[in-house]
Amino acid sequence: MSAKRFNFTWHLSEKQRELFESTARFRTGMMGRRFGKNEVSTAIEVDYATQPENYTFGTDDRSEVVAWHVAPTYRQAYLYGYKKAKEKIPDALLDEDNTRGSEWGPSKITFTFGAEIEFLSYGNRSGLQGGGVDLIVGDEWAYSPSEVWDEDLRPMLMDSGGGAVLISKPLGENHFYDSYKRGAPPDAPYSDGEPPAADWESFHATAYDTPFIPDSEVDAAKETTPESVFRQEYLADPQSGGTLLTLDMLEYEDAAVLEEREPQQWNWHVSVDLGVEMNAAKARENDTDFWALCVVVEHPRHAQAYLADVQRRRGQAPSQAAQWIKDCIGWVPSNQVKYEKVQAQAWFETHLQDEQLRPIPHTPDASKEDRIIGLSVPFSNGQVKLLDWSDVPGKSVDWSDFRTEWAGFPGGKVDQLDAVAQALDDVNFGTNAFGEGLDMYGRDIE
Secondary structure, X not given: OOHHHOOOOOOOOHHHHHHHHOOOOEEEEEEOXXXXXXXXXXXXXXXXXXXXXXXXXXXXXXXXXXXXXXXXXHHHHHHHHHHHHHOOOOHHHEOHHHOEOOOOOOEEEEEOOOOEEEEEEOOOHHHOOOOOXXXXXXXXXXXXXXXXXXXXXXXXXXXXXXXXXXXEOXXXXXXXXXXXXXXXXXXXXXXXXXXXXXXXXXXXXXHHHOXXXXXXXXXXXXXXXXXXHHHHHOOOOOOOOOOOOOHHHOOEEEHHHHHHOOHHHOEEEEEEEOOOOOOXXXXXXXXXXXXEEEEEEEOOOXXXXXXXXXXXXXXXXXXXXXXXXXXXXXXXXXXXXXXEOOHHHOOHHHHHHHOOOEEEEEOOOOOHHHHHHOOXXXXXXXXXXXXXXXXXXXXXXXXXXXXXXXXXXXXXXOHHHHHHHHHHOOOOOOOOOOOOOEOOOOOEXX
């Protein structure tokens, strides 16, 4: 029985059809709010499951199709993936006995001829295991951890020769934006000007590009929305920055600047934002099991500091975290580790000491939000710069995750920002004329 004999119910705009009809193995859609991302992505899933022979990737046998819809949470996968896909499928093609939907765990649609679409969450990476996946649709992909694609999903497509559709609003110039640039032609918005990579094709659209919502509604939203938020959320502008911390505040300095002095002559600040949550399920749900570490290097004579490294890891026991911290700072000529001391975390000192690290408990004198907002001052005036390690053999720092968190504030995760704010709290940005090594005119005396 041919799936083409059935009436599939979806209606796509011209811009949506561009993404839908692309024959590229890897497609990226950087789309603004209300564009209809879930409508087109679930249409792609159903079309592939019923007619895989029309595609250049994955299996040609629809009885063997395995497709994944991967969203931030199981609830989002269910509401905007499973339900939207199921309503597009004629009842005669649904194997109801093997089709199930859940807001709290994986959902699955099974067709009578054997094809399956699974609805999963990248918030639970342990559920992203297996092989032989023919199509992966990544929803709100800008919000996913960058390692999910490289470590979990891309390998799933190797033995099947499968393809992927990554679709999202942008969230700064992070890994999703990198995927967009990979497939964007030189004349596309926010392209890097280079020809697209083989097998990749990217598409850009704003909230104005949907015929299903009047432009006047988008204009009305613009009147009450901060400009940078409107540009990012509605115009799909990855370079807009956040409402309080903008990307143009982040400057880079070649890491060779550290060679101006011996390592021991710099002031080193290591700070950790602890991801301790006794209830594992609650921690996953609320994203409170992330550990973040940063290394700040302060000039001993000038009001200048460099953010040398930022790391994040999820789901560690305290003893494992202490070992992770030790490994991360093995290159740093200091064993001091600063962290926020609250009642539930005071015992962490013992784990640090077991790794020959010196714990420096700290009690903040301002709210977390105020501390992070305060980062705008030293970063925007150039007193703190990110170190560029690209020319240093054996040392590599990917700043994309930090830039995403920076651009997304005050929304989303803030553990890296909090660790940086905590480290910079010990940096002297003042002009103390009687400080060591300075004269009353602020001249640097060697």
